[in-house]
Amino acid sequence: MELLLSVLPADGSWITFDQFKAQAQAVGARIDLWRRGKQQGLLETRLPDGYTSASQLEIRKVV
């Protein structure tokens, strides 16, 4: 989980989920752990109002 969280900005700013996956894959982190991290309140995801594409999904570390 620490490795996965390490790819998210330390200041809690949002990045796209696709960017997060690419960076997690680059360091060999388990991307599927994002679900556990969300349930544990370590990270959160959001969709913009009236979103049209999953590419707009964003994720951030809870700081």
Add this chain to the structure above:
Amino acid sequence: MAAKHYGSFTILDYSEEKSPTSFSFGGITALNIAGFLTQFGNLRTAIGNIITGTIQKEKWVGDDTVLSNTPPAASASQVELKWLVTYEGATTKKKFHYEIPTPDTDKLVPGSDEADMTDTDIAAYVTAVEALAKSPDDDTEGINVLGMRMVGRNI
């Protein structure tokens, strides 16, 4: 007994059969209806990206709107197949499940009947439903999606 608030989307498949997916949410008030409608729209979009069928109709208390009667083009889009979504109350951890017709099999983990929870469309769906849905037992309790599996008949 807490008040029940629920909605559904009806899915149309290739052979023009219909099947609903239903969910519970908190009470609608004058103060939260704008946010509710946004979350409801997000959930509609999210479901549309994880199934192969046509979202034919949506419904919640006070809304019963036909969205489309055009069947999907893909012959494999059949309501006999479902996403079986398992979820829990965020506080009580009590487990529930519901179904979504016409799953998009491109979203499966290869060699399995499990949805790929790292797929961005699946992640967007999980985000949308967790933002809106509440436990059927308590309309103030949020939910956690635990997993999604494709199910169907095996004769």
